[in-house]
Amino acid sequence: MEHPEPDTRTLERRLGEYVRAVAVAVGVPAESVTVEISDTATAYLGLPRRWPDRPGQDIMLVWSERRGWSLAVETDPAEDPVVIARQGGGDLVPAPRAVAQFVTDTAAGRRPGQERLRPAATTRRVLAERLSPYVHHPR
Template identity: 80%
Template sequence: MEHPEPDTRTLERSLGEYVRAVAAAVGVPDESTTVEISDTATAYLGLPRRWRDRPHHDVMLVWSERRGWSLAVETDPAEAVIVLAYHGGDNLVPPPDAVARFVADTAAGRHTGQERPRPVAAATRRSLAERLRPYLRDAPEPGSAVPAGG
């Protein structure tokens, strides 16, 4: 019998590979990213820039399976983050170069996203896994040995 939802480990790996592709497009090292699969799948990328109106606060790119990508300013731990823009569009998993353009345009003051989160139809974990599958193709299994010379 086939399971209706993918296992958490596979979903986490595929989301991780997608986030690494986005990080590369945005110019963020892997160590500045996190992925979490719990009741909601989420991702975080710490960006190497400050926001002009809040020069002492870091900027982050956040993804949620419920809202997609958003660009936000980190605040004090007791305060909610300040969302600058939401990516918008119908694609919950837009191509990494589209996410990079969204970040660059928003940082330049060309708001290409939305000021409010878009209503997203609840995606099943299976449909999310299908959208992320292309990013998992070439990723090695965790713990697998890399052949000598390759």
């Protein structure tokens, strides 16, 4: 018998804990982090630094259950963000330190293999299971 999909609260809590761990690794304050579960699970981290080749624009680290992690330039709210780089490797839930290394490497102009492997499609049940190690305190 297959386990049912997790409820929205469970997925949001687990994704929130994972994204907070990524924020700590990247050096993003908690008030710059947002997680949303709707038709697509997404996360946003406003980076506290400027990008070398885009000094006048804010940069964000975004995650989606369909694409994984991306660095993008913030644009007008009515427009899609301009993606600078996507983290490759095929893992939707890479370790926070791997995400931090992706940010560091991209800022330094090193972008090896970012588009080689896109994350594999997964169910929300599998995603919730992958995120469960990041939940430290039951609520």
